[in-house]
Amino acid sequence: MTAPPEPRWLTEAEQDAWYAWRRMFPLVNAGIARDLTRDSGLSEADYDVLSVLGSADGHRTRISTLAELLRWSRSRASHQLSRMEQRGILRREEVEGDGRGAEVVLTPDGVSAITEAAPLHVESVRRHLVDVLTPEQLRTLAEVGEALREGLGAPPRA
Amino acid sequence: MTAPPEPRWLTEAEQDAWYAWRRMFPLVNAGIARDLTRDSGLSEADYDVLSVLGSADGHRTRISTLAELLRWSRSRASHQLSRMEQRGILRREEVEGDGRGAEVVLTPDGVSAITEAAPLHVESVRRHLVDVLTPEQLRTLAEVGEALREGLGAPPRA
Secondary structure (H helix, E strand, O other), X not given: OOOOOOOOOOOHXXXXXXXXXXXXXXXXXXXXHHHHHHHHOOOHHHHHHHHHHHOOHHHEEEHXXXXXXXXXXXXXXXXXXXXXXXXXXXXXXOOOOOOOOOEEEEOHHHHHHHHHHXXXXXXXXXHHOHHXXXXXXXXXXXXXXXXXXXXXXXXXXX | OOOOOOOOOOOHHHHHHHHHHHHHHHHHHHHHHHHHHHHHOOOHHHHHHHHHXXXXXXXXXXXXHHHHHOOOOHHHHHXXXXXXXXXXXXEEEOOOOOOOOOEEEEOHHHHHHHHHHHHHHHHHHHHXXXXXXXXXXXXXXXXXXXXXXXHOOOOOOO
């Protein structure tokens, strides 16, 4: 019987990175979410949907495509879209004789919502993240994102 | 009347960093949380509490200090500690004639829980984050954490 291997505890530099990791996301994301609600009355999930539809051809996409892009379950997407439909921001439409499932399309109110929210949101993202960091730090963040996706077996971004 | 200023849309490099930011945190944290539940039957909040108490003098700390360290509201800390107390992992104790509020202390079962969970958790953190990145990338993450804290007016880490 051999002794179990000594755990590979984190070095000080590794701990610094891990603690930074744990703290920075909630800090930044809470600030951006707060701004979004205050500036535009939207949740992050609302904004994500509006943003995908706002840049889609005809402001329209398959629900399955939307769910995949946002990495949401069908059920999460369905609940979120119901709420937005009730608020008149978008409409769900069955696509007849197609069999590939329903589509979702922005209403004129939805187009206004994303058109008004986007400039404020980008300022918020700059204020809380992008403008605080150097171009070199931003480049490393993008690299780290790729490395983590590959390390975890996720496909690289197209 | 002047036209509103043109929004400062993100450059491609800035977008890469922002999308990486949005995606990498849920990806890594879901993996680590899954491991923690599977390996040790603990939630992340359980682990955070055990980890603070495990390294405190006498495995004991003020509830207010714990809440501050974890950036939790008093109410969140109170609910979490109640659940852990019911499971026999820790005990809350009033400190008489002190006026600075209750303390919380690990039970022997709590000490076992963190002693057994820690080596598995550190392996998980390595597998999902630390060992996937280069020392240079880890250094930049720590720097980015500091820059964001300072940018948002949070005090630097002691």
